[in-house]
Amino acid sequence: MGKELMLSGMNHVVRRSVGSSWSDELSVGLLNKTDPALSVTGPESFPFFAFCLVLRGNGSYVDWESGRRFPLKANTYFLRIPGIVHQIRIDPASRWRECFLNLGYNAYPYFRAYHGILPENPVGKFAPDDAWIDAYFKLENELEFSPVGSLLELLPAFFHLVSRAVQQTEYDDSTRQRIKYACEFLCSDFREKKDIREFCRTHGWGYENFRKKFAEIMGMPPNQYRMKRRHETACALLMQRTLTIADIARELGYCSPQEFAAKFRRRTGKSPSEYRENLPANYF
Secondary structure, three states: OOOOOOOOOOOOOOEEEEEEOOOOOEEEEEEEEHHHHEEEEEEOOOOOEEEEHHHEEEEEEOOOOOOOOOEEEEEEEEEOOOOOOOEEEEEEEHHHEEEEOOOHHHHHHHHHHHHOOOOOOOOOEEOOOHHHHHHHHHHHHHHOOOOHHHHHHHOOOHHHHHHHHOOOEEEOOOHHHHHHHHHHHOOOOOOOOOOOOHHHHHHOOOOOHHHHHHHHHHHHHHHHHHHHHHHHHHHHHHHOOOOOHHHHHHHHOOOHHHHHHHHHHHEEEEEEHHHHOOOOOOOO
């Protein structure tokens, strides 16, 4: 890594934020943790979605429900996913340093729908380049002088930084890497038909074995996963009030707004319009 995100001080925090509550706050910051008293945080959950990049140090992310432990070190990130109880353990002697971006609660449906962010994979690898670091500092500076009313103007910059990181994530486990590729294939464009058997043949993977591994890791077979993600994308797009129901239906590959409405109601018990009307006023 060329440039560095620097911060002095033993347990110092630099934090910039705008927003009126945990759920809609946008914030960026840098954090050092070298005090042994801060070596364990949690178990706890948060009402927002956040991206935390480890710049230095060693530790682990513990999923409290499953007991799974994920190692953390420089150039790995962990995600705070709304409602997921987790614990962060660090080695204070490793001079821990992290940077974080808090995108509020309402960003999570977008990242889950478009980038496959799932509670099962809260940790990934990402080595920021100079361009990413420059963009981070630019956002931090803008945030320092931004009024609460500028949330929507700053949101694309937040999304861009986190999107770049999760898009470039690589997994050590080759099977999980294949699953990641398959998820991207299945959900890259809902207007197109996707043949997972042909996808497996193209990559030299046995379909039945792959389908079994996919279900083990993702909790459902590929086609069911695609339908679930299609619905989650619909929910995310309904937050964008400038899009009509017909626009969303076309974007998701439905033959008509009526077909979209019928399938949406089957999953939620509400029509798309009713779902949108019931969203909190502060949804982006």
